[in-house]
Amino acid sequence: MNQSLNQRIVYLDVLRGFALCGILFVNMPSFLGDRPNALMGEMDQSIRLIFDLFIQTKFYTLFSVLFGAGFYLFINRLRQRGLPMTIFARRLGILLIIGLLHLLVWQGDILHTYALTGFILLLFAKTKPVTKLLFAIAFQIYAILLYLLIFFGARQFGDAPVVELDKTLQSFVASRDLLGFLSHHATVQLPEALMNSGVIWPEILSLFLIGAYLMERFSAAPPTNRFLWWTLGISLLLTLPSFAGIMQAHADVPDGSINLFYVWLSGRTLAITYACAVALLVRTGHMQWFAGLGRMALTNYLMHTLVFTVFVFFSGQHGTTPLWQGLLLVFLLLISQGIASNRYLQSHPQGPMEKLWRKGTYGKKNR
Secondary structure: OOOOHHHHHHHHHHHHHHHHHHHHHHHHHHOOOOOOOOOOHHHHHHHHHHHHHHOOOOHHHHHHHHHHHHHHHHHHHHHHHHOHHHHHHHHHHHHHHHHHHHHHHOOOOOOHHHHHHHHHHHHHHHHHHHHHHHHHHHHHHHHHHHHHHHEEEEEEEEOOOOOOOOHHHHHHHHHHHHHHHHHHHHHHHHHHHHHHHHHHHHHHHHHHHHHHHHHHHHHOOOOOHHHHHHHHHHHHHHHHHHHHHHHHHHHHHOOOOOOHHHHHEEEEEEHHHHHHHHOOOHEEEEEEEEEEEEHOHHHHHHHHHHOOOOOOHHHHHOOEEEEEEHHHOOOOOHHHHHHHHHHOOOOOOOOOOHHHHHHHHHHHOOO
């Protein structure tokens, strides 16, 4: 592997690890049980504001773009080895199974959405970069129009909270009814998640295509530091109006549709800021610690759900644990995972779930 390509893969691992950390912050309130802002204490309301400004929607954007970049690298590898595209389809099928099983425990799973959208992404395996970019723009316009519809609907007919406390799950957790908990996810949460994927797949596909386009575009000549600094500055400036909108929304209806719109919009631009900042830091030899987290992203992502599900059932609380307490567990978990991942990879080429995923993808043949 040439040095330039190796540096780009290290960057992808670091950015994936960094994004994984953000994903856990995003998912933590859902793990503990989403609740309306009105039911939160003052400290939790402040935490929610910080999340909306700097975390919410920013990291699934990064993760989706990284999936697209990984798609480009994987397809290129198949071509170089003369292997069929069906291997990637098999890889997606395994990811879909993992995602559906994950949905039986937590309704916020994204793996099934990635897998289902990935099958559509396969249609773009042989397209030119400009084709990928044009379709990405078209699907991103769809997402913009969808969120604008939500935004103007709230402005026209009045804003209202879109977050509700799930009292059914709360009762299952309080009584430690694991079978009821799993049954509710299988019969209620899973179908809802699949319906949601049917709505958001164009947006996810657009981010996949952007990732594939950028990986192909910068394969020959990586972006210069000057380009990264300019992009970082411009994207940060473009985020400021969204920040103002979020601040105003939190003064009115903190968990309403208008806030949802501005949070989503800030995710488009601030994710670019984060990606450029990480690239600049990696080039100066920093953030290497995150690479271990990134190389074991699937294992660590699923471990998040396991740890928080055990915590929730152990405490018997769902929708009542303060966010600040959840933050303590997030920091403890991420530090533990970072140390464990980097140590594990010193003697293993990949994480446990990554190994299983690879074995299912290629079968018994060593690729």
